[in-house]
Amino acid sequence: MKDRRDTDRLVQAVQLIVFASVLAAMCVLGLLFFLRPKTSLQENRTLTEFPAVTLKGFWDGSFFSGVDTWYADTYPMREEMISAQKKLESHYGKRGTQLVGTNMAADAIPVPGADVTPDPNATPSPTPLPTPTPVPDGTVHEIGEFNNGIYITNGAAYGMYGFSQSGADDYIATMNQIYQNIGGKVNMYVMNVPISASVMLDETVWADMGCSDEGAAIDYIVGKLDPGIHALDVYDTLRQHNAEYIYFRTDHHWTQLGAYYAYQIFCQEKGLTPHTLDQFKTRDFGAGTYLGSYYRSADQSPVLAANPDTVHAWYPMCVNAEDSTDRDMHMVQRDGSEYDWRIINDMFDYPDSEWYCIFSAADQPFSSLHNPNIHDGSAVMVVKDSYGNAFIPWLVDHYEYTYWVDFRYTDETVSHMVETYGVQDVIFEAATFNATGDLCNDLYLSIGS
């Protein structure tokens, strides 16, 4: 009995030592300020900075809450600890099929043209595309996993689209206003890119989750654009090709192949002959390691970790695909600094989460490429979001000058840029969720003014 009492005391001592050691180690780790990270690769953001000391902040407590947030947000080894936590959470239930987060409340989509009085003087609609050759159906019909507004099934993640009536109407009004400003000088094209869920999933799956019909949303937008605008409706074409690798599994973007089908539609509308895929040199990036934005938004889902993506890139014919030091384009960054760059950037190793950034220098305020093989003064400008990055490399072989601006980061107006660079074609590319998002609308208004 005495031995047991001694052992009990020993257990208490060991418990105290182990607990105190862990507490002390974590305390010391937290005090090693030089180990504190400043940015998070997983979350693609700058971490919280130590708050400024002000009398007001001290008095109302905001300084102290700032210290609290800073301490936790920049704790050394934070990302490793979060990854461990996410692995633990992956065992919270049956997560072969998963939903992360909540769906948004969406507006009902009006029937296209239902409230539009027919205009007898309207320009005829663009010539319909020829009936496409039947292709294998890759539609995913299964119910999958759900995680932060992200639906996961069959090893791939899908965001959920919610239509905003006011956002769509603002976007339409802005596009029509821009057309009024520049329509007489240039050909204006508008393209809205659907997210992967709308293209890859069975409509009953996303409809059952309360998502909006993105095809109907695009139809609504197209139906209300000024008839003089060339609407590039890529939805049906992408859906017909959904058995192919046209969207990433772990990232919210389309692949360059998905963008290729949009390029074909542009060529159809523009009257160009699209190049065929076998005309281009190709290379794979990030094979077996690329885990994109959905992976992080879906709490680092192990299902996605087991299904990494590969970025399959096609080099424009006008650039040197062989020499990675040959810089073919020019970009202006958000801080005003300028660099020569490569439109398919194979000069550097990207982090595993950033492989989509190899296209078109990613999201910069202004970029341009001069095609040395064309000397006709032709020029196109793409006003785009990140989906446009994979689209631009297809275009550059058709123009002497290609300019592209990310509407989220530029201060220039479209009218001014059109005049400055003497472009003949302007393509407004935006994912539908961006185009109709309240946040982006102010930006559209500023560049469209």
Added chain:
Amino acid sequence: MVFSSMLFVFLFLPANLISQIFLTSPRAKNIAMLAFSLVFYSWAGPRYLLLLLGMVLICWWGAIRIEDAPDEQRRLWLIITVALCLVILGVFKYLGFLLRNVQALTGVPKVIPDIVLPIGISFYTFQLISYVADVYRGEVEAQRTYWLLLLYASLFHQCIAGPIVRYKDVNDDLTARTITPGEVSAGISRFAVGLAKKAVLANGCAVIADQLLVSDAQTLSAVPAMGVLLGAVAFTLQIYLDFSAYSDMAIGMGLMCGLHYRENFNYPYMSGSVTEFWRRWHISLSSFFRDYVYIPLGGSRCGTGRQLLNLFVVWFLTGMWHGASWNFILWGLYFGALLAVERFVLGKEGQRWLPQIVRHGGVLILVTFSWIIFKFTDMGLLGTALKGLFGLNHNGFSSSTVSLLFRNNIYFLILACVACTPVGKALRTVLRNLGRRNALFYWLNAVWEAVHPAALLVLAAMALVGDSYNPFLYFQF
């Protein structure tokens, strides 16, 4: 500052424990504890500290007046002191609510002052009132040293989230306390269990509840009946795990420092009646209302009508205590009505007539329903949620979203349910008893006891550090 923050667990707490271990005299320990408590309280803004200091000053002075006054004046000093406390609480917690309702009825006043609720005011006001009342009753002597009464009211273990500690329960510990290895061991275990309960289980349940019981009317009205039910169940688990976790941590930290607080929860979801539920839920609050409101009003030693009145007064006040909003009053009166039915309609015989499983299931249903009332301070949202629960929002019985959310979290929800029962405690007892007869179980128990606090601390840290995890939005990319 809150217990479930990295800064508290890995900086504030170690520093506090070091001060309590290495300072030897009770006076030095108390001064250090007071300094830590004031810093802890000031974390939300030092301006609230002035109010706390003022309230303690009133009660310190009032209690001394009560003790020193002739018998015929003692009651007057009690009334003055308690009234001052209640007026301050009323101004800071209820004035805005009152004026909003008056404005809705009469149109005046035109402007309603924006009064910020000082953190913990409901807890420390009740603690101080209990102290003054106990001095009046002669159950404790008035504390003549102001800063010791301030230490009692501001002790960071329980100042902002309870339990409501009676002065007579900690008076001896404040003046002379000893720290024993056995209590430190129990305190470490209790704190670690509470921290993990909060960071892992309660926060996990909150994620599920917040996805379904949303604060946007349009989205809420689209949640089908099973979604509202799943959200209510998750919130039921969350609120117990969260609140009891804070009490666990307070009790645990107290034991590590030689301070003893009473239990505040006793597995309330195991209750067989609503009356029993309130004997097990937030015990320090229900016993406060019993001892300082219900019994002084006459309690149950009076006619049925008066008993009913006393009951509803207590439950109206209980609801009001939880927040200045109609839903809390409704929530309190809902429980008042249930308790009245149990006492005056069913009676003890009537309740015994029902099988145990029916009584237990009935209490769980009634309590879960009550938490929906508790959840929504906006009465419009509350109406939408209640309609949704009964399928009156015309959005069906369930959806794939709800079933998917359930399947994605089924093991976690089972674990959370188990954590609300005494199963863990029972398993620990079984392991300990087996260890008395079998060396293998003895050592298994020993290893568990030695390692589980540290393991739970690491688990909690993993969960807490990710609280600021914020995967980027589309636009930010």
